[in-house]
Amino acid sequence: MVMSASGTDVVHSLYVNHHAWLHGWLRRKLGCSFEAADLAHDTYVRLIASRRLPQPEESRAYLMQIARGLVVDLYRRRQIEAAFRDSLALMPEDLWPSAEQQAIVIETLAEIDAALASLPPKVRExxxxxxFDGLTYSDIAVKLNVSVASVRKYMLKAALACFSTFAG
Incomplete structure (x- = not known):
């Protein structure tokens, strides 16, 4: 169902009828009531932004599908943050970027990760x-059992996905 003028009533009804359940499900999944509250809120924000509403009998499944995606995003972001912290630990502290610069780097890495995750597996690989592994196009072609021309095409597609993340 596409959201119409009466969509706000439907969203309100979904919130009233399912928010407590969704928060509880997320709290059990995450082990943290505060993060669960944030993701429950983000679930409704995504629902509204999508301008698509589920049929009444599909409400919980639809909300859970959105929430699962947000949980995956949260875990992926945590991995990115941990890897970034690990790389910082290898540097002298006086060379660390400011807290603001660190936040920008983490956000940029998360956006690149999302762009790469949206690509077909061979393109991403x-x-x-x-x-990251420094392989030549010829080495990659052999490893993936594709032509060097395919490797070039895949690299172009991946680069365009990364660049399009920041264009606009």
Whole structure:
């Protein structure tokens, strides 16, 4: 169902009827009432932003689907933050970026991660093998059993996905 003028009434009804259940489900999943409250709120924000509303009999399943995606995003972001902290630990503290710069780097890394996650597996793997493992296009072609031309095409697609994240 696409959201219409009466959509605000439907969203209000969904919130009243399912928010406590959703918060409880998220609290059990995350082990933290505060994070559960944030993600429950974000679930409704995503619902409204999508302008699509579930049929009444699909309400909980639809809300849970959105919330699961947010939980995955949260865990992925935690992994990115941990990896960034680990890399900082290898540097002298006086060379660390400011807290604001760190937040910007983490946000940028999360956006790049989301862009790469949206790509087909071979495209994502090609990019990672090239940028992080330092493999040549020929090595990647052999490893993935594709042509060098395909590797070039995959790299272009991955680069465009990363660049489009920041354009606009």
């Amino acid at each position: 090609t990019f990672l093998l090239s940028r």
